[in-house]
Amino acid sequence: MTFLRVCSFDDLWEGEMKVFTVDGIEVLLVHLKGGHVTATQVVCPHQNVELVEGTLEGDILTCRMHLWQFNARTCTGHNPTHTQIASYPTQIQGDEIFVDVNGDVPKFATP
Ligand code: FES
Numbered sequence: 001m002t003f004l005r006v007c008s009f010d011d012l013w014e015g016e017m018k019v020f021t022v023d024g025i026e027v028l029l030v031h032l033k034g035g036h037v038t039a040t041q042v043v044c045p046h047q048n049v050e051l052v053e054g055t056l057e058g059d060i061l062t063c064r065m066h067l068w069q070f071n072a073r074t075c076t077g078h079n080p081t082h083t084q085i086a087s088y089p090t091q092i093q094g095d096e097i098f099v100d101v102n103g104d105v106p107k108f109a110t111p
Contacts, residue, residue: 003091003098012037012097017061017072019052025101027088028052030072032059038072039088039099041106046083083109 006020006029017030019042028051030038044051049065056062059073069078070085077083089103 001089001100001103003089003100006039006097006099008095008097009035010095015056017052017056019050022099022101027099027101029097029099030056030061032073035092036073037090037092037097038075039090039101040072040075041086043106044068045085045107045109051085083107 004022006022012018012029012031014031014033017028019026019028026042027039028042032038042050044063046063046066046068049063051061051063054061054063059071060078061070061072071078075085075087084107086104086106089100091098
């Protein structure tokens with residue numbers, strides 16, 4: 001595993017989600033309660049809409065287009081439950097957030 005620095009907590013406040021490019025790969029970072037940071041894919045597994053344009057309430061990330069919901073902490077489908085989003089390994093060192101962008105791949109729904 002190769003963890004690369006993405007940003008600090010000053011760049012990503014609790015309840016925020018932002019897209020970063022790490023080693024040429026775009027990842028969506030989500031800062032959840034308790035200092036947990038999820039790194040996941042940028043686009044919705046349904047029809048490639050940017051997840052950052054959705055809403056975050058607690059751990060639930062809702063895509064703006066057709067309102068699919070994902071648990072951003074577990075990277076599993078909330079509604080519908082048969083889907084998932086990528087879960088890139090993260091590491092926190094002090095105030096700095098690191099991600100292994102080769103630790104997973106984006107997921108897409110089967111038609
Ligand atoms: S594109 Fe996200 S729910 Fe359809």
